[in-house]
Amino acid sequence: xxxxxxxxxxxxxxxxxxxxxxxxxxxxxxxxxxxxxxxxxxxxxxxxxxxxxxxxxxxxxxxxxxxxxxxxxxxxxxxxxxxxxxxxxxxxxxxxxxxxxxxxxxxxxxxxxxxxxxxxxxxxxxxxxxxxxxxxxxxxxxxxxxxxxxxxxxxxxxxxxxxxxxxxxxxxxxxxxxxxxxxxxxxxx
Numbered sequence: 001x002x003x004x005x006x007x008x009x010x011x012x013x014x015x016x017x018x019x020x021x022x023x024x025x026x027x028x029x030x031x032x033x034x035x036x037x038x039x040x041x042x043x044x045x046x047x048x049x050x051x052x053x054x055x056x057x058x059x060x061x062x063x064x065x066x067x068x069x070x071x072x073x074x075x076x077x078x079x080x081x082x083x084x085x086x087x088x089x090x091x092x093x094x095x096x097x098x099x100x101x102x103x104x105x106x107x108x109x110x111x112x113x114x115x116x117x118x119x120x121x122x123x124x125x126x127x128x129x130x131x132x133x134x135x136x137x138x139x140x141x142x143x144x145x146x147x148x149x150x151x152x153x154x155x156x157x158x159x160x161x162x163x164x165x166x167x168x169x170x171x172x173x174x175x176x177x178x179x180x181x182x183x184x185x186x187x188x189x
Contacts, residue, residue, distance in 0.1 A: 006058045013054070016047045098161055105148045114141045118154055119161065 001009070024040045098119070102112045110131075117127045124142065128135040142154070151157050 001057075003058065003061070006054050006061075009054050010051055010058075013047045013051045017044050017051070020044045020047070094161075094165075101161070105145075107145060107148060111141050111145050111148075114138060115145050115157065118142060118145075119158060 020040050020043050024037055024044070027037055027040065098116070099112065102115060107115060113131065114127055117130060122130065124138045125135050127142075128138045131138065145151075146153055146157065149157065149160070151160060
């Protein structure tokens, strides 16, 4: 029985209790036999027992759904934590690889910081605010970064690092095509 049906049954039983109790009151007032009143009292008690039974089932259903929801939530939290841990490892590795490339290009520490902020998508103005310097300084540093890396601008800087991350999923033999092999774009530069 669903939640709505249980509520409907409880409503009907409460109506039976109310109407039967009202009838008992009239019967007592007009002098009906005790046997008749006892039968109606039994009906009220049976209906009351039905209300309690259905109500307990409803509460048990709520508790069961709550336990299922908590279990699903715990599984979701565990999956999310596992994913965050895996992603953190991958991001650390990516960050280290980017730092190595920056050193190969001969970027200064300031230029490396600017390059990271540009890769994160900050505007020149935002990078200047974060670093506490003028926007013109950041513009000059970004031009130095692009010159040292042999890149035309921010889009090529981002593509240099992200191009191989966005390969289509491998098919069949699970090995990427030769032209899309990791590092192919970097080797071609």
